[in-house]
Amino acid sequence: MPRVKKTSVCPYGATGVGGKWMFWSxxxxLSGAKRFSELHRLMPQAGRQTLVTQLRELERAGAVRRTVSAHIPPRVWYSLTRLGWDSEPILRELKGWGEWFGDRVGPDVDWLVSLGGRWKVWIVHGLFDGAKRFGExxxxxxxxxxxxxxxxxxxxGNLGLVRRLPRQPGAPQGAYELTETGSESEPMFRRLYAWGRWTSAKTGVRFDWPVSTPPEHLRHTFTAHGELPVRP
Structure with a gap:
């Protein structure tokens, strides 16, 4: 059984937009079952123990399956479960968005790390319905x-997703709004929210986002196995 715990954006318990090595694992x-050594070669910057820990977290959450073969010495394989495969659309969308965003901000920016932590995604989400003052x-x-x-x-602001409105007559002072890049990213962030709610419900994780989203954005999320309802 998956452990019940709070989520900081990622319903699997990682920080940021899914946890860097959880996401890449x-x-x-998605291309098929792999041994640990294969995964580590694909992610050479990940420390071995860090990768082991995050794979265990995914296994406990029910997204990844660990299989030990009968060979001598035994071989360990990792593969996606049904729950893991249901995340395929958002995984591919995040990958595509990351490449698009990288073209905007430069190849040296690691978008998974840059959007890490619990607040950045929530701030962007909170600005979808318009500019807000700092206090709001x-x-x-x-x-x-x-x-x-x-x-x-x-x-x-340094990432080009949010900007502070200039002081001008009729405009709220100290207000922030999404930039063009931030606004163009809204569909991806909306689906990330819907996926988070659905996955949290499936895994028994408390979905503790402090922001809400209109019902029309929660009608469904698409998975490799069809259209799954996501209810507010």
């Missing part, structure tokens, strides 16, 4: 502190 397993964002994302919110907004 699942993505690489803080109330929406309570219990975020002033210092953390200011830092996250600054880093999102």
């Amino acid at each position: 699942m993505y690489h397993l 964002l803080r109330r929406l994302l309570a219990p975020i502190s002033k210092q953390v919110l200011a830092r996250e907004l600054r880093e999102l």
Whole structure:
């Protein structure tokens, strides 16, 4: 049984947009079962123990299956479960979005790391319905502190996803809005939200996002096995 725990964006318990090596492990397993050594060769920057730990987390969550062969010495294979395969559309969409975003911000930016932590994705999501002042964002994302919110907004600004509105008559002072890049990323973030709700319900994980999304964006999410309803 998967462990019941809180989620910080990723329903599998990682931080950021899925946890860097969790995401890449699942993505690489889309091409078929692999031994640990194969996965490590595909992700040479991952420490062996870190990769082992994240694969175990995916196994506990029910997204990855670990199979030990009868060979001597025994061989260990990793493959996606049905739950893991149901995540195929969002995995591929995140990969495609990451390449598109990389073209915007430069190849040196690791988008999984840059959007890591619990707040950045929530801030972007909170700005989908329009500009908000600093105080509004803080109330929406309570219990975020002033210092953390200011830092996250600054880093999102450096990534080109969020900008601060200039002072002008009739405009709210100290307000933030999505840039063109941020607005163009909305469909992906909406589906990430829908996938998170669906996966959390499947794995018994508490879905603790402090933001909500309109019902029309929760009608469905597409999986490798068809259309699955996601209910608010």
